[in-house]
Amino acid sequence: MKQSDKYAEILKKGDLRATKQRYAILEVLDCNGAPVSAEDLYIQLKRKGIPISLSTVYRILDAFQEKGIVVRSNFPDVSKAVYELFCEEHHHHLLCVDCRRVFPVEGCPLEDYERLIEERLNFTVKGHNLEVYGHCKDCKKKT
Amino acid sequence: MKQSDKYAEILKKGDLRATKQRYAILEVLDCNGAPVSAEDLYIQLKRKGIPISLSTVYRILDAFQEKGIVVRSNFPDVSKAVYELFCEEHHHHLLCVDCRRVFPVEGCPLEDYERLIEERLNFTVKGHNLEVYGHCKDCKKKT
DNA sequence: TTCTTAATGAGAATGATTCGCATTTGCATT
């Protein structure tokens, strides 16, 4: 199966029309790995020669997030939201406070904690947000 | 010791002048328990008859955060930042997606996880952000 | 009481995001 077929399927499943702009956003997110801001995405798309406007980037990301195609996050002390493709394997992020890069970490330590919350506080847990921040191995060296 | 003495001490320790506005913000945060946005804080202060402007609220919260007196957080899908008094006991928050209330939970399940990250990924952990969201016990009933 | 400097108020400026509306484009149906 070609990449473009994969994207077409994602869009069809989400009941979204297949447009050049949507394909291009899926492709960039797919290649990018780490979360990107709407503006970065816009710049990358322009650089690739894709005709698109910033508001369309926002609109597409919104639609994607509604359909569960992407996940939006807000990192502390960063004023813009970032987006990445939804990933089956639940994972979290390490943020380097020096170089501002984002590293994925697979796995999640919260199952027991959430069970405890459900039992002790009678709260139905639907999800969580977790980011860990600090100094990545490259930035550690430099100091 | 009176409450106002407590606030005076906090300000002195932070090397900040004691002003009516700063006392008032400390008092509201102290009574409020849960995190509040700058605007909510401003509204509450006005309601109490405190003369203050919104920019001052932001400035004071900024200064407080710099001194470690308050903690600022960004909850997902909420565009404004929220602030609460720094609390010695490390804790996290439960967000009810229905009533939007915030509940504190003491304790933290991340020690082992962070140790693992430090070892496996050679990343120096400085802190983390964790919020759990779902339906609180009151909203659960209503449905 | 005076002086210096930090803090405040009011509103303008900024930056991220959303909205409104005219135009274009997928795509289901002839």
Added chain:
DNA sequence: AATGCAAATGCGAATCATTCTCATTAAGAA
């Protein structure tokens, strides 16, 4: 392939949270 219509896009204006500027006020040391 041509048609029609709803969905998607582009552009700029609008909005929202937050920060900045600068003139005025008030803490607190001397």
